[in-house]
Amino acid sequence: MTSSNRKNKQEEKAAPFELNGTRVMPGTRVKVELPLAQLYTQTPLNVPIHVIHGRRPGPVLLVSAAIHGDELNGVEIIRRLLRHSSLNRLNGTLLAVPVVNVFGFIHKTRYLPDRRDLNRSFPGSETGSLGARMAWQFKTQVLDRATHAVDLHTGAIHRANLPQIRADLSNDDTAAMAAAFGVPVVINSVLGEGTLREVAEAQGIPVITYEAGEALRFDESSIRAGVKGVLNIMHHLRMTGP
Numbered sequence: 001m002t003s004s005n006r007k008n009k010q011e012e013k014a015a016p017f018e019l020n021g022t023r024v025m026p027g028t029r030v031k032v033e034l035p036l037a038q039l040y041t042q043t044p045l046n047v048p049i050h051v052i053h054g055r056r057p058g059p060v061l062l063v064s065a066a067i068h069g070d071e072l073n074g075v076e077i078i079r080r081l082l083r084h085s086s087l088n089r090l091n092g093t094l095l096a097v098p099v100v101n102v103f104g105f106i107h108k109t110r111y112l113p114d115r116r117d118l119n120r121s122f123p124g125s126e127t128g129s130l131g132a133r134m135a136w137q138f139k140t141q142v143l144d145r146a147t148h149a150v151d152l153h154t155g156a157i158h159r160a161n162l163p164q165i166r167a168d169l170s171n172d173d174t175a176a177m178a179a180a181f182g183v184p185v186v187i188n189s190v191l192g193e194g195t196l197r198e199v200a201e202a203q204g205i206p207v208i209t210y211e212a213g214e215a216l217r218f219d220e221s222s223i224r225a226g227v228k229g230v231l232n233i234m235h236h237l238r239m240t241g242p
């Protein structure tokens with residue numbers, strides 16, 4: 001590397017990141033309230049998006065949880081991730097969404113008010129059902145900005161899943177992310193009509209799903225493995241140092 005190259009490398013700085021009109025400067029973090037839809041009472045449904053924007057350019061990693069409102073482990077995984085010191089020296093941008101289905105989370109249910117499943121509503125539409133609108137806004141405003149994605153889930157009520165990754169392993173970048181996450185069970189899975197994972201895959205965004213524990217319960221080992229897994233992915237993508 002010549003000295004001028006080295007100088008360019010040092011001076012390489014990220015541009016501001018904009019989300020829904022909010023400008024996030026390099027080296028700062030902002031919580032953006034994103035209006036996803038209105039309930040039938042006209043009550044706005046805002047979803048907080050944590051934008052942690054590194055000083056240097058790099059991947060844009062989306063980490064989302066509770067798209068099924070009763071799946072809690074991912075909410076705690078993101079809470080711990082947001083406090084982690086490695087985010088202070090970030091290359092690229094982390095978009096962390098602790099609760100996508102805010103309605104379901106409040107009501108301790110997987111579903112939306114009309115019993116629709118938000119994770120079967122993608123890509124959604126601008127003028128469809130509540131679920132379709134939420135999916136559409138989330139896809140166009142958040143997912144479409146990401147270069148990589150991790151969606152955090154649990155098993156069902158009274159059915160705990162061993163910590164596992166589900167991903168389309170025929171995509172090399174996705175398979176590398178699945179391996180980097182670092183849990184023993186990786187399932188090759190391409191199903192999922194209308195899921196966040198399906199639309200991300202369709203538009204070429206490497207995406208993995210982490211499923212661990214059961215709904216409505218925190219499980220410490222699943223949470224720890226999830227935090228470690230997301231940090232492993234960030235390291236794998238060179239967003240964080242050794």
Ligand SMILES: [Zn+2]
Pocket residue numbers: 068071153154
């Ligand atoms: Zn789920």
